[in-house]
Amino acid sequence: MAYIEKEFAPTVADNPLPYTPEVAREMAPLYEKVKEVIPPVEWPQMAPLIKAINELKKQRNAVILAHNYMTPEIFHCISDFMGDSLQLAVEASKVDADVILQCGVHFMAETSKLMNPAKTVLISDSKAGCSLAESITPQDVRALREAYPGVPIVTYVNTSAAVKAECDICCTSSNAVKIVESFDSDKVIMVPDEYLAKYVATQTDKEIIAWKGHCEVHERFTATELEEYREANPGMKIIAHPECPPEVIEASDFTGSTSGMINWVKDNRPNKVMLVTECSMSDNVAVETPGVEFIRPCNFCPHMKRISLNNVYEALLDLKEEVTIDPAVAKKARASVERMIQVAS
Ligand code: 13P
Ligand code: SF4
Numbered sequence: 001m002a003y004i005e006k007e008f009a010p011t012v013a014d015n016p017l018p019y020t021p022e023v024a025r026e027m028a029p030l031y032e033k034v035k036e037v038i039p040p041v042e043w044p045q046m047a048p049l050i051k052a053i054n055e056l057k058k059q060r061n062a063v064i065l066a067h068n069y070m071t072p073e074i075f076h077c078i079s080d081f082m083g084d085s086l087q088l089a090v091e092a093s094k095v096d097a098d099v100i101l102q103c104g105v106h107f108m109a110e111t112s113k114l115m116n117p118a119k120t121v122l123i124s125d126s127k128a129g130c131s132l133a134e135s136i137t138p139q140d141v142r143a144l145r146e147a148y149p150g151v152p153i154v155t156y157v158n159t160s161a162a163v164k165a166e167c168d169i170c171c172t173s174s175n176a177v178k179i180v181e182s183f184d185s186d187k188v189i190m191v192p193d194e195y196l197a198k199y200v201a202t203q204t205d206k207e208i209i210a211w212k213g214h215c216e217v218h219e220r221f222t223a224t225e226l227e228e229y230r231e232a233n234p235g236m237k238i239i240a241h242p243e244c245p246p247e248v249i250e251a252s253d254f255t256g257s258t259s260g261m262i263n264w265v266k267d268n269r270p271n272k273v274m275l276v277t278e279c280s281m282s283d284n285v286a287v288e289t290p291g292v293e294f295i296r297p298c299n300f301c302p303h304m305k306r307i308s309l310n311n312v313y314e315a316l317l318d319l320k321e322e323v324t325i326d327p328a329v330a331k332k333a334r335a336s337v338e339r340m341i342q343v344a345s
Helices: 021-032 042-059 074-075 083-096 106-115 140-146 161-166 176-181 193-199 223-232 246-250 258-268 280-288 309-318 328-343
Strands: 064-066 081-083 099-103 120-123 153-156 167-170 187-191 207-210 237-240 272-276 291-296
Touching: 021 042, 021 074, 042 064, 042 099, 042 246, 064 083, 064 106, 074 083, 074 309, 081 083, 081 193, 081 291, 083 106, 083 328, 099 106, 099 258, 099 309, 106 120, 106 153, 106 161, 106 246, 106 328, 120 153, 140 153, 140 187, 140 280, 140 328, 153 161, 153 176, 167 328, 176 187, 176 328, 187 193, 193 246, 193 309, 223 237, 223 246, 223 272, 223 309, 237 258, 258 272, 280 291
Parallel strands: 064 081, 064 099, 099 120, 153 167, 153 187, 187 207, 237 272, 272 291
Antiparallel strands: none
């Protein structure tokens, strides 16, 4: 009980939870699962927090929804559901528990709140942003509407609820082509990811008008880097996220959402593969695909990396930081996400 009653629990920073023989024994099956990607020297700090978080979840009647970019101790040891942005949004709508703790970035927590407004939605660090979400404002979308009257506006899910509220429909990396094709119009505006828009343009006859936002993680990959990795690793498969620049996507063997990439590796079991995306995903997939060698170009998302076992523990202890959305904004933003789910979930 010392782990789960706030009044008796130490704050993690001041007084780490002890790695007792009981904790070691109870957490051993979980370590067995992640031992290839978490060094033994780190486990004694993680195990007591993992045990405490899993107990707190029961006490708070909470579920953890985690994005595929979470570190393996979060992804494999404390999460109830893991997935890409679309899967997390759909799952959030089905949650029956009182509390949803989002392990991901802020727009993902907002999307969970939109999908299930009666629940308490928490994020353990509300500063976990996204360079794409920050690249566009509701005023920018209104200006686009004026500049292109009658042209539908599709927003990538990587935006604030306020931006979603100004757009006609939402999309994610796994359904963007289908969403764009669902309109009769020959032209479609896509915000805010220029590279996702360019990728969609290669998959449809529609004219795509793109905003110039970029993911700070994926824009750093280059085709030259990929070619160098290919030369050094004959036979390796290269799988890229559609937030990558067009020349990187062209130099790859497959493009898909984070879950699309994971499924590709599980289905094809290549001897060697490079996932051109956020770093932690290779660790998470490696746990489930023994025998596949991962070559890691390794770009970290500093926003995703704000989420840690320490702050997840404190979030559940204090039920913070709660995500709230202005009701008028939420109504319009929800309509945009619900339309997406109706068209292509
Ligand atoms: P997915 O929807 O493919 O998981 O992408 C989310 C994201 O932020 C990728 O950088
Ligand atoms: Fe945003 Fe890129 Fe981080 Fe995904 S990886 S949350 S798109 S900054």
